Amino acid sequence: MALIPSTESRLAGPVRVVGAGLLGTSVGLGLRARGIDVFLADASPTNVSIATDLGAGRPAAPGDAPQLIVVAVPPDVTADVVARELADYPDAIVTDVASVKLQILDTLIARGADVSRYIGSHPMAGRERGGPLAGRADLFVGRPWVVAGHDAISYKRASAIDDMILDLGATLVEMSAEEHDRGVALISHVPQVVSSLMARRLIDAPSASVNLAGQGLRDVTRVAASDPELWVQILGANSAPVREILTAYREDLDRFIDALDDVNAPGARRRVAEEIAGGNTGVARLPGKHGIDKRFATMIVMVDDTPGQLARLLHEIGEIGVNLEDLRLEHAQGVQVGLAEISVVPEAVERLTTELVARGWRIAG
Incomplete structure (x- = not known):
C-alpha cells in the first residue's frame, strides 16, 4: 500500500473519523502516516475492525477529545450525523466529505446546529470500489479538495480543515456551497447520468454490435457501473442544477436530431459540424497533466498480450x-x-x- 511520506503534520490534535468506508479509511490512513492519532467510528463494527487492522486508526472510545471530526457517511444521513457530532463534541471542528454541500448546510442551519464549528468539504477523489479495503493513504494526493465556506465560521476556526487537506497531499480549493454544487453537477453528476443512459442502450443491443465496442464507448460508459443507491441520494440532493444542465443538454440533442432528420437540407451538415466542433472547443478547456490546459499528441503502439511486454514498452520510452x-x-x-x-x-x-x-515495435494507424 502506497503511503504519504511521513513528515511533520500541520494538525495539532487528534481526528475522529465517522464512517470507515473508502473515504473515511483513506483519510485515516493518510493522517496516520503523518503520525496523527485517529479515532474510527462506523455503524458497522466490521468496517471499524477492518479499517483498524489496515492501520487507519483505533476504534473510538468514550473520553476521546478530537480537534477535528471528519464525517464520511452517505449523503442522505450526513446532516444527521454532522448535527450529532456537533452536539456530542462541543470543542471540535466538524467537516463532511459528501459530494453535495448546500442541502447539508441549509438543513443544519434550519435545525439550529452550531454551524460556527462546521464547514463542508469535498475531495474530488474516489475509486470504482468502495469499503475500507479500498482505502489508500495516497488517495487524495494531487487531487482538488473543495472547502465550502460560509459566513458563520471564521477562517481561523476552519484552519484545521485546511491543515488536514494539505497533510493529505490534496490541493485546497475554496468555493461557496452553491458554487460547488453547480460545479459538480456539470463535471460529475450530469456525466454520470449521460454515461448510465448510454450504457443502458447496450442491454438489448445485438451481441454482434456490442463485440465491436472500442475505447470510445468504454470512455463514455466507464462510470456507468456506479452504485445506483448512492447516485439516487446524490442526484436527489443536487437535483436543481442537474436538471438545469440536462434540460440544456436535451435542447442540444433536439438540434442535433433535427439536423439528422434531413442531412441534405440546407444548413443541416453545417449544424452537425458546428455541434461536433463545439465539443472540440469544450474538451480543450479540460486541464491536463499538472492542471495545465495543454493538448498532447497520441500514438498507438501494438503490444503483444504476453507478460512483461507493456513494462518493456514503458521502459524503452524512458530510455x-x-x-x-x-x-x-x-x-x-x-x-x-x-x-x-x-x-x-x-x-x-x-x-x-x-x-x-x-x-521492433509496431505502430498502428
Missing part, C-alpha cells in the same frame, strides 16, 4: 528520453495483442515513432 503524459490500453478483437494509446508532447512524436520502430 529514448520521452516523457509519457498519459496511457490507455485497449485489447484488439480476436487477436492476442493490446493497443497502447500513449500521449506525448507533439514535438516528440516523430522521434519516438522512429526509435520504437527501430526497436
